[in-house]
Each structure stands twice: as C-alpha cells, then as structure tokens.
Amino acid sequence: MIRLEGVTRRYRSAAGERIALDGVDLEIGRGEVFGVVGRSGAGKSTLIRAINRLETPDAGRVFVDDQEITALNPAELRAARRRIGMIFQHFNLLNSKTIFDNVAFPLRLEGRPTAEVAARVNELLERLGLAEHGRKHPAQLSGGQKQRVGIARALACGPSVLLCDEATSALDPETTDDILALLDQLNRELGLTIVLITHQMEVVRRVCDQVAVLKDGRIVEQGPTADVFLHPKHPVTQAMLAEGEEAFDASVTPPGARLARLTFRGAATYEPELSRVARSTGVDYSILSGRISRIRGEPYGQMTVAFTGGDAEAAVAQLTARGVAVETA
Known part of the structure; x- marks a missing residue:
C-alpha cells in the first residue's frame, strides 16, 4: 500500500546540515497497522510527513497505492491527499469552530453538497461517540474527545490510509487505551492502512502488526511486532524495550x-x-x-x-x- 524507495531528507540552517532521513526503504502492506518508533530526532515525523508530502524528500520516491506521490503536481497532490487522512499529537482543531464544523471542514473544501456534508459528518460523529457534542467547541471537550474529533476529520473524505503522528502522546494512559482501541476497531472494520509514529513502545505492542525502529534517519530494525519485541536485535530497540521494566539482578x-x-x-x-x-x-x-x-x-x-x-x-x-x-x- 505504501512504498518508500531511497527517501532522503536534509535540513539546512546556519548551524549546518542535518540529515533527517537517510536513504530509507520501506514497504507497508495494505490493511496493516504499521508502527515507526525511535528516539526524539530519529526522523519519525519527517518519515510520516513524506508519505503525504507535507515534507518533500530531497531524493528518493514515495508511492501510495502504486501512485508516485513524489511525482505529482500541486493539483494532483491535493487529490491524492484526500485518500490519506492524518491525525496529530495536539489535535490541530479550529477552536473558533464547532465540532460539527471541524469535521465538515475537509468536505467543504472539496465543495461537497450541504446535505452530503451533513450526512457524512453526522455518521462520523455517531461512529466515534461524539453525536451529542456536535454543537460544542473544542475547548469544551476532554483530550480524548478532541482526538476523536481529529480522527473523525481525518476520516471525512473516506481515506484508505490513516497517518498518526504521535496521536496518543498528549493523552493520559486511560485515554490512550481508549484511542488505541478505536484505531484498532477502525482498522478491522474499514480495512484502513494505519501508519503510527510514536516513541511509546507500549502503543506499538498494543495495536501494530509490523514495526520499524529508526535511528539517525535510518531503519535499524524491522519486522513483525512480536518478533521485534520478543527478540530485539539492535541496541536501540533493546534499550527502548528495557525502559520502564525493572532490570534483572x-x-x-x-x-x-x-x-x-x-x-x-x-x-x-x-x-x-x-x-x-x-x-x-x-x-x-x-x-x-x-x-x-x-x-x-x-x-x-x-x-x-x-x-x-x-x-x-x-x-x-x-x-x-x-x-x-x-x-x-
């Protein structure tokens, strides 16, 4: 469903050049929940933003459903992004708009008829347990409810891919469990391919079929989640898994x-x-x-x-x- 070939991204500043992604090759199967983990600065967010070209690679190619995202012109890219939903760590909601209007926003950008917009938004609010909150504003909701609004907005145009950039990092443990259960349900019911960026190994353990570990812009370990968790090979993976566990005496x-x-x-x-x-x-x-x-x-x-x-x-x-x-x- 998603394929990266030799993707490289550099950032240049007065302090010099930093390589965020260094020749990354990656394949993500249709319908998988794929986790990407790593320390801060490993390149996780750059990788996920390369998939929908919020970050344009300096080299390499990105394909989504066999369409080369890196070769599209602006109009073609806008059309392709309708099939790629994205949710964010800090929700990115429009605080001056109601919950209904936040979810409706991408549909109105597409020029959908008013009746179609209303039907789709109400369907999503009902599915995500937000039906009674449509007229409220984001400030009136909890963190978990805000993230549900973000998920509803990401699903509005009926995407086949859902990108999650640290989607649970700003949430408490109980709310994190709730959001992960929701993502798991959406994957199973809708067949969504989900790419989940996180530094929380527990998040990957809960919902991911496959996982890749990033270090300094390179994939240092990759495979089925159970194999990587139970038999980690790279020191970075071993260290991340050891955190939070009592060391053996x-x-x-x-x-x-x-x-x-x-x-x-x-x-x-x-x-x-x-x-x-x-x-x-x-x-x-x-x-x-x-x-x-x-x-x-x-x-x-x-x-x-x-x-x-x-x-x-x-x-x-x-x-x-x-x-x-x-x-x-």
Whole structure:
C-alpha cells in the first residue's frame, strides 16, 4: 500500500546540515497497522510527513497505492491527499469552530453538497461517540474527545490510509487505551492502512502488526511486532524495550545455576511446559523474573529461570522442541 524507495531528507540552517532521513526503504502492506518508533530526532515525523508530502524528500520516491506521490503536481497532490487522512499529537482543531464544523471542514473544501456534508459528518460523529457534542467547541471537550474529533476529520473524505503522528502522546494512559482501541476497531472494520509514529513502545505492542525502529534517519530494525519485541536485535530497540521494566539482578542467581530466558507465544503461554520438562529431566528451576502479556492480541510470556541439578541441556533441548524460544547465558 505504501512504498518508500531511497527517501532522503536534509535540513539546512546556519548551524549546518542535518540529515533527517537517510536513504530509507520501506514497504507497508495494505490493511496493516504499521508502527515507526525511535528516539526524539530519529526522523519519525519527517518519515510520516513524506508519505503525504507535507515534507518533500530531497531524493528518493514515495508511492501510495502504486501512485508516485513524489511525482505529482500541486493539483494532483491535493487529490491524492484526500485518500490519506492524518491525525496529530495536539489535535490541530479550529477552536473558533464547532465540532460539527471541524469535521465538515475537509468536505467543504472539496465543495461537497450541504446535505452530503451533513450526512457524512453526522455518521462520523455517531461512529466515534461524539453525536451529542456536535454543537460544542473544542475547548469544551476532554483530550480524548478532541482526538476523536481529529480522527473523525481525518476520516471525512473516506481515506484508505490513516497517518498518526504521535496521536496518543498528549493523552493520559486511560485515554490512550481508549484511542488505541478505536484505531484498532477502525482498522478491522474499514480495512484502513494505519501508519503510527510514536516513541511509546507500549502503543506499538498494543495495536501494530509490523514495526520499524529508526535511528539517525535510518531503519535499524524491522519486522513483525512480536518478533521485534520478543527478540530485539539492535541496541536501540533493546534499550527502548528495557525502559520502564525493572532490570534483572544477576546477584539473585543461585550458585552453579544455568540461566535461560524463555519465550512462550500463543496457546503455549498458558501451558505448563516448564513443569513437564522439569519432571522429565530432573532439573530444579527458580523463576527470577517474568511477565505475561499480549502483542496485537496474541498472548506471550517471557521469563528468566535458573536451572540447577538434573540435565539442564536436556531441559533446554526439550523446551526448544516444544516451540519455546530459549536463550541461555
């Protein structure tokens, strides 16, 4: 659905040149929720704005649904952008306009008939739980409600792509959950391709099918969200995932023990695989750390265990044969 080929973007100032994107190649499948994560200054916002050409690359090409966005003239670009909705971190609503008028704004820019505009706006307000707020102004709404208005406005022209630039960063955790559930619902019901820029790894874990990690304008790691989260390869990804988690204390390891990090996915997350293997190999084990959660709805479990006694090698082999990913120290 979206393809970037060698996209480069430079910014020049009195202080010198800064490369925001450095030859980025990226493909995003139709109907995917694709996350792009990275530290501040990694190039995330420049990347997402290159997709609808709010930022024009200095080199490279951008395609959306096989149309080369980077080759369009201004009139063609305006038409193409109707298929690409965008929501922002700070909502970007017109404070002097009502909620109804904010959602209607892109439709009126297109010159749609008044009756068609009213029907479409009312449909969107109803879908997004805003039907009773149409006559209010943005200042009368909560942050989560404002973001829902931003989403409704982005959907007004019936886009096939929705770009989300730090769409939950200004929201509290409970409201973030609400907006993520809404985006997930819209993806499933409307088949929207969603590109989600964020520095919050939890956001990616909740809703993204695929993820790319940016550093200094380059993609340093990319793949299915579960693979990247459970088996991160690049130090930047590892560091971002480690933030907010309690560091493992190696001093609690029993003397002479063999450490192993176990990863369970899907139905195996709830199976007593470790106990079965312990019985058959005679090993004792201590669970030193662990968690069970979900990635895009798929359950997973990760734990660090210390094996003592028995046949630790056989235990590792049996766990691996049962589909458990095992990393030993």
